Every structure is written in structure tokens, then in C-alpha cells.
Amino acid sequence: GAGVSQSPSNKVTEKGKDVELRCDPISGHTALYWYRQSLGQGLEFLIYFQGNSAPDKSGLPSDRFSAERTGGSVSTLTIQRTQQEDSAVYLCASSSLGQGMEKLFFGSGTQLSVL
């Protein structure tokens, strides 16, 4: 596609439920990133994929968070047993090679609200 696509754009869930957030990166981009932005905060790194592998998962806040990438393309971020503090905008980004000096192209994000 022309840009990074994320779905759903908005998700409201009840505390304790599981949610899945989807990211479709720019075609051909090997690197994929998940960030989140909590209210009034900056962008917090969650996980980085190079192809289907995740060499850097250091930003995942707890074992309730997991992510996978299949076919070197689509990625899914799963949050189990959601908590209210998980409420945030979850942003996906992709880049050609995954080098720090590269521009990241971001999707519009998924606004997650945990009630």
C-alpha cells in the first residue's frame, strides 16, 4: 500500500479482555516498529522487527504484551488481560532497512481505551 495502515483506528475494551492491534507496513520495508503514546507523554518504544524476527523487545512493558510478524509484512500486537494503564495510542512504523538514521513512516495509530 501507499503508507502504513493500522487497524482498528479505535478500540474500546473492558479491563481484563485481550486485544489485537494490526499493522500493515509499506510494501518492501523490512523493519517494523511499535511505539505507544500515553496521554500527555512522548512516544515510547515497544518492539522492533527485522523481517519476521524481533531482535529488540526491550520496550514491552510486561509479559501481557506480545507481537508477531508474519511473511515479513503484517504485524500483530497482542495485549492480554488489558489494564486501564494500557490505554494509549499504539503507533506502528516501518522503514526500509531498520537503521537508526533512516526515516520512519508511521501509521495513524490505534487509540486503545480500556474501561
Place this chain on the structure above:
Amino acid sequence: DQQVKQNSPSLSVQEGRISILNCDYTNSMFDYFLWYKKYPAEGPTFLISISSIKDKNEDGRFTVFLNKSAKHLSLHIVPSQPGDSAVYFCAASAPAGNMLTFGGGTRLMVKP
């Protein structure tokens, strides 16, 4: 511990005047810096970048200045336009790094 800080959460400027957004960092390994702009309900978009071998990079109305000794960079927008109203994020990366570390953002409001 925040490695990239934007100490001003908001800035209001009159149209046509200069906007100066500031960013400080603590990690001396950072060698590449970027600014992103974010409109509501959209993802951040790349604006301008600078390598640590330079102290200035200019692109049209946007100029980024880097002061390595002070671990400080700034983004200048001249002249400011109402369409520049957005949240601006400073970001940094280290050599061989594969991710960007972002600051907390500064909301710029340009008044007509």
C-alpha cells in the same frame, strides 16, 4: 530516565514570527537527530534531520541547529504559519542503533 527531553510542552507564536523548539539529550552516543511533526489523529511525519558531524541543517522554512557540547538541539521555523500548528517530536539514534528515542513533544500553536 528520559534520554531525550523537550522541556516545553507547549509554545504559542504569532503568524509570521519565528518558532523555536528546543530539545536536550543525555546519551552522548546519539549521533543522528530527527524532528517529526504530528497532527491530531495522524501518525508523526518526518520533518528534518541532522547528523552529529554538522551543526546546522536547513530545509526551506525549517532549520535544525545542533550543539553537541551542550547536548542540545533546536528547530527554528521562519516564518511560522498557522498550518505549522502541530505537536513536534525530537528523536535521536545511536550508531548501529535500530530504533529512535523520542522526546515528549512540544505543541506549537501559530496564531493568525
